[in-house]
Amino acid sequence: MKEIVLEHLEKSFGDHKVLLDVNLTVDKGEVISVIGSSGSGKSTMLRCINLLEEPSGGVIRYKDEDIRKLNLSKYRAEVGMVFQQFNLFDNMTALENCVKPQIKVLGRKRDEAEKIAREFIEKVGMTAFVNARPRQLSGGQKQRIAIARALSMNPEVILFDEPTSALDPEMVGEVLDVIKSLAKSGLTMIVVTHEMAFAREVSDRVIFMDGGVVLEEGTPEKLFGNPKMPRTREFLSRFLNG
Amino acid sequence: MTFFIQIWEILKEFYPFLLKGIGMTLLISLIGTVAGLVIGLLTGIIRTTPFSKNKLLRVIHKIVNGIIAVYIEIFRGTPMMVQAMVIFWGYAFMNDGQTLPLIPAGIFIVSINTGAYMAEIVRGGIISIDKGQFEGAYSVGMTHWQAMLYVVVPQVMRNILPSVSNEFVINIKDTSVLNVIGVAELYFMAGKIIYINLEIFQTYTIVCVLYFIMTFSVTRILRLFEKKLNGRENYTICGSQSDPAAEIHIKEEAK
Ligand SMILES: Nc1ncnc2c1ncn2[C@@H]1O[C@H](COP(=O)(O)OP(=O)(O)OP(=O)(O)O)[C@@H](O)[C@H]1O
Ligand SMILES: [Mg+2]
Numbered sequence: 001m002k003e004i005v006l007e008h009l010e011k012s013f014g015d016h017k018v019l020l021d022v023n024l025t026v027d028k029g030e031v032i033s034v035i036g037s038s039g040s041g042k043s044t045m046l047r048c049i050n051l052l053e054e055p056s057g058g059v060i061r062y063k064d065e066d067i068r069k070l071n072l073s074k075y076r077a078e079v080g081m082v083f084q085q086f087n088l089f090d091n092m093t094a095l096e097n098c099v100k101p102q103i104k105v106l107g108r109k110r111d112e113a114e115k116i117a118r119e120f121i122e123k124v125g126m127t128a129f130v131n132a133r134p135r136q137l138s139g140g141q142k143q144r145i146a147i148a149r150a151l152s153m154n155p156e157v158i159l160f161d162e163p164t165s166a167l168d169p170e171m172v173g174e175v176l177d178v179i180k181s182l183a184k185s186g187l188t189m190i191v192v193t194h195e196m197a198f199a200r201e202v203s204d205r206v207i208f209m210d211g212g213v214v215l216e217e218g219t220p221e222k223l224f225g226n227p228k229m230p231r232t233r234e235f236l237s238r239f240l241n242g
Numbered sequence: 243m244t245f246f247i248q249i250w251e252i253l254k255e256f257y258p259f260l261l262k263g264i265g266m267t268l269l270i271s272l273i274g275t276v277a278g279l280v281i282g283l284l285t286g287i288i289r290t291t292p293f294s295k296n297k298l299l300r301v302i303h304k305i306v307n308g309i310i311a312v313y314i315e316i317f318r319g320t321p322m323m324v325q326a327m328v329i330f331w332g333y334a335f336m337n338d339g340q341t342l343p344l345i346p347a348g349i350f351i352v353s354i355n356t357g358a359y360m361a362e363i364v365r366g367g368i369i370s371i372d373k374g375q376f377e378g379a380y381s382v383g384m385t386h387w388q389a390m391l392y393v394v395v396p397q398v399m400r401n402i403l404p405s406v407s408n409e410f411v412i413n414i415k416d417t418s419v420l421n422v423i424g425v426a427e428l429y430f431m432a433g434k435i436i437y438i439n440l441e442i443f444q445t446y447t448i449v450c451v452l453y454f455i456m457t458f459s460v461t462r463i464l465r466l467f468e469k470k471l472n473g474r475e476n477y478t479i480c481g482s483q484s485d486p487a488a489e490i491h492i493k494e495e496a497k
Contacts, residue, residue, distance in 0.1 A: 052377055077383035087378030091396040100392055101382035146378075153382055 003028045003063065003157060003188045004049065004079075010057030011044050018044045020212035022058070026190060028156075031183045033199035033220075034192045036209035037235055042192040045209070046159045049190070050081050062157075077105050080150035084162040086142040088134040094121065094145045095130040098152040106153065113152070120148040124178050140171030147178055158182070160191040196239060200224055208232045248444045256435045263431030264452060270345070270420065270427060271413035274352030278413075279406055281353065282360025285310045286398075287390055289361075290368045310361065317358030323419040326351045330423040348425040352417060356409055363405045367398035400471060407464035411457045418453075428452060 004026040011019040018041045026032055034042050047053040049060060051072060060067045067075055089097050098117035102108045108116070121127055124144035134142055143163055150158050163179065164172040176198050183189060183202040193199055199206055199220065206223040208216045208231075216223065216232045227233045253260070289307055293300045317325065329351055334341045342350075371394050379389035418429035432449045436442050 050381060052380060073383040073385060075383075076381060081381040083374065083377065083381070085374050087372075087374035087381070089375065089378060089393045091393065091400075101379075101384060104388050104392060105383040149382065 001028045002026070002061075003030070004190075005061040005064075006045070006049070006058065007061070008058035009045065009048060009055055009060060011041070011048055011053060012056045018212055019048070019055075022209075022212070022214055024207065024214055024217075026157075026188060028188055029186045030204045031189045031202055032191065032205050032207060033203040034190060034207045034209060035194070035196070035199060035235070036207075036215075040209045041212045042209050043161050046081070046161050046190065046192060050076060050079060050159055052081075073105055077101075077153045078155050079157040079159065080153055080155035081159045082143070082146050082150055082161070082163050084166050086134070086139070086146045086166075088142055088146055088149070090134050093131050093133055094126060094137070094148075097134070097145060098149045101149065102152055116154075117148070117152050120151040121145070123151070123181075124148045125174070138171060139167045140174045143167065143171075143175045144178055147175075147182075151182075155187070157188040157190070160189065160193070162192050162194065164193070164195060194239075196224070196236075208235065210235070245444065248441055249448060252435065252439065252441065252444055252448060255439075259431045259435055260428070260448070260452065262426065263428035263449075264456065266345075266425065267414060267417050267427040267429075268456065270348045270352055270417045270425070271410060273349050274356050274413050274417070275406065275410040277349070277353035278356025278360045278409065279364075281357030282362075282364040283395065285314075285357070285361040286364030286368055287395075289365055291386060291390075314358045314361050317355050318362075321419075322351065322355045322416055323422055325355060326420055326423050329354075344423065344425050347423065348417070348420045348427070351420065352413055356413060359409060360406070363402050363409075364398060367402040368394060370401065371397055403464075403468050403471070407461065407468070410464070411461055414456050414460065415453060 002025055004024075006022050006024040009019055009022040009024075010017070022041075022045055034045070036042055044053060048055045049067075051067065062070065062075060062079065088094075089100070092100060095114070095117055098121060099110065099113045102113035102116065103110060106113075118127070118130065121130055124147055126141060126144050126148065129137060129141060129145070132141075134145070137145065147158075147163075160179065164175050167175065172195070176195065179189075179191065180198075180202050191199070191203070201220075203220050205217060206220050207214050208223065208227075208229075210231050216227060216229045223232070224236065227236060288303075289310060291303070293303055326348075330342060330347055333347075341347075368390075375393050375397070376386075376389050379393045380386075384392070417425075417427050420427055421430035421433065424430065428449055432445050435445050439445070
């Protein structure tokens with residue numbers, strides 16, 4: 001079943017065309033990694049899917065419906081996002097970060113919301129820190145809470161925008177482990193990442209973006225093992241050889 | 243020595259006047275500051291909200307923004323004493339000479355004047371909050387209004403608290419201009435006392451000291467309050483990132 005479909009997605013900032021013509025179909029439960037060089041439009045694509053950016057052209061469908069026709073709050077509750085910079089609410093504890101949105105957006109009762117939040121906080125291994133404030137947490141801990149916050153909304157899809165790029169190397173693993181465990185849970189995920197080993201291990205499909213289009217896509221074996229396009233080969237060899 | 247005796251005599255004889263004046267000054271400046279903050283929050287939120295895609299709403303929003311900008315410019319660019327006269331006598335002019343009741347008029351003038359300053363303070367506070375706070379809120383489905391209410395404004399309030407305290411102190415001093423319309427605040431009371439005893443220097447010395455005591459204690463109390471607010475968040479936690487056994491449970495914060 002098709003979960004998210006991008007048809008001829010375009011996005012410009014003024015005269016600067018960032019996304020030229022992006023076409024992509026994501027099935028339910030699929031885990032997709034998006035790779036590509038800096039400035040190729042990966043973040044912009046994710047932000048368009050979440051409507052943090054208004055597309056300049058084309059259509060985005062969620063379960064066959066044009067997302068511009070959906071209730072924005074409800075849609076975003078179903079299609080969550082995890083940011084490179086975490087974006088936890090600085091005025092709330094870790095637990096409250098996961099509870100407040102459930103109460104305000106989904107209308108859940110506090111008891112229920114807390115129970116759900118605690119479950120996911122446990123799942124990301126952060127139970128000891130439920131009452132900590134974001135500024136008291138390390139980057140990896142913040143990102144795990146951010147993931148728990150997204151999960152607490154019981155989303156169908158989570159978009160990850162370079163979830164480990166702002167982390168010190170020793171914390172990358174703890175966050176990737178959490179994402180890996182989610183990949184097996186049936187959640188639909190689109191992960192923009194520079195962690196090639198991770199992309200290879202967890203994805204059903206890898207997308208290579210270049211110059212505002214999806215230049216090549218395929219299974220990890222195909223894309224990493226036998227890339228067709230010269231640009232893809234160039235990118236991968238640059239990446240793998242440092 | 244006679245000076246101190248005279249001071250003592252004034253205090254003894256006129257303390258009910260002075261206390262009443264202090265009470266009125268504190269009442270008007272406190273309510274004026276709070277109401278000004280509310281005006282600042284409302285205008286700040288309106289001015290930092292992105293324009294709607296709906297054409298009609300966008301036009302209305304732009305007009306409202308324009309009105310707010312004019313309000314801010316006028317009230318920051320003219321003396322409160324003149325504003326007091328224009329509002330008070332303007333009302334009388336338009337209502338066949340009937341004047342506003344004094345205390346509400348004083349509160350209104352201080353509020354609307356403070357609001358113009360608070361508008362800029364709050365807007366600065368909102369703009370200085372990281373854009374990521376909004377995006378985090380949007381990403382879980384919060385509306386712009388919810389993001390403001392639950393995520394941004396609480397952070398803004400904490401950040402602008404020193405500026406708000408400062409406005410309060412300014413208001414304690416500046417309510418003295420309300421004597422021009424006859425509000426019975428401390429400075430006005432001094433005039434009444436002098437009318438009876440003719441001891442101008444002695445009376446104003448007392449009033450001067452009283453103003454200082456008010457501003458000094460308010461500043462100290464608010465600074466203590468700020469410290470308390472910040473202190474609660476600043477304690478560091480320990481706990482190793484790699485070794486879960488070293489994690490330390492953080493005590494529930496006092497609510
Ligand atoms: N809000 C914006 N206004 C103007 N230009 C923007 C904006 N956001 C992104 N861009 C531009 O769009 C292009 C693509 O940016 P984007 O962040 O999508 O790239 P990316 O593939 O995510 O790169 P990276 O790997 O560095 O994160 C860049 O040239 C960037 O400067
Ligand atoms: Mg990016």
